[in-house]
Amino acid sequence: MVKIKADKRFRDRITKKPIKAGTVVEADEERLELLKKHKINYEIVEENKGDSILDGNVSEVVERLVDLESEQVSELIEKEKTGKARKGVLEHLESLLAE
Incomplete structure (x- = not known):
C-alpha cells in the first residue's frame, strides 16, 4: 500500500464515492493499475515501509513466499x-525449509 495524490477526479471502486483531484488516498496495486488504465496520473506521496511479505491473508502470503533463502524463511x-501465528502460513514456511 502507498498513499497517492491523483491529478484527476475518480470514483472509488469500493465505496463508489468520487475522490477529488489532489486528495491523498491509500492505493493498492489494483487501484494503481486501474488509474493507469483510465489514464489518470498520480504522485506517490508516502510509501508504507511497514508492509511485509507477511501482510495479508494466508493465500496472499503463500503466493509471495517464493525464491527465499532458508535464512529468510527462518526469520x-x-x-x-x-x-x-497463522497455522497455514507457518505450515507453508516450514515446508519450504524441508525442501
Missing part, C-alpha cells in the same frame, strides 16, 4: 510466530 517463521 519469517519467527516473525509469524510472534505476530499472527
